[in-house]
Amino acid sequence: MPSLQDQLRGRVYSTDHGELCPDCRQPVAECHCAENAEQARLAELDGIVRLRRETSGRKGKGVTTVSGVPLPDAELKALAKQLKKVCGTGGAVKEGVIEIQGDHRERLKTALETLGYTVKLAGG
Numbered sequence: 001m002p003s004l005q006d007q008l009r010g011r012v013y014s015t016d017h018g019e020l021c022p023d024c025r026q027p028v029a030e031c032h033c034a035e036n037a038e039q040a041r042l043a044e045l046d047g048i049v050r051l052r053r054e055t056s057g058r059k060g061k062g063v064t065t066v067s068g069v070p071l072p073d074a075e076l077k078a079l080a081k082q083l084k085k086v087c088g089t090g091g092a093v094k095e096g097v098i099e100i101q102g103d104h105r106e107r108l109k110t111a112l113e114t115l116g117y118t119v120k121l122a123g124g
Contacts, residue, residue, distance in 0.1 A: 066098040
């Protein structure tokens with residue numbers, strides 16, 4: 001986040017370029033913050049896909065999360081769609097983590113291993 005001095009020196013309001021990005025202060029059309037964040041997320045992954053069953057915050061309903069998949073967002077959504085078809089359930093992609101409804105760790109493990117990923121079962 002920019003310092004207070006930078007914020008006070010910056011442009012207050014302009015209609016020249018439309019909406020400005022709050023992080024880099026560039027016009028939204030020229031902003032690269034989302035791309036840089038995606039590249040940083042991909043750079044910190046270790047190449048191991050982790051499968052975890054989670055129930056916290058879901059009123060006791062189990063969800064299988066798939067994290068650590070080294071794919072950009074568009075390809076991650078396509079993989080999630082493919083995995084949901086394998087399990088026959090619903091799910092979503094949230095912040096780079098695929099959530100599949102129900103406990104399908106073994107099915108997902110075999111499906112991901114056939115796609116060439118190194119898979120580990122994590123958590124209980």
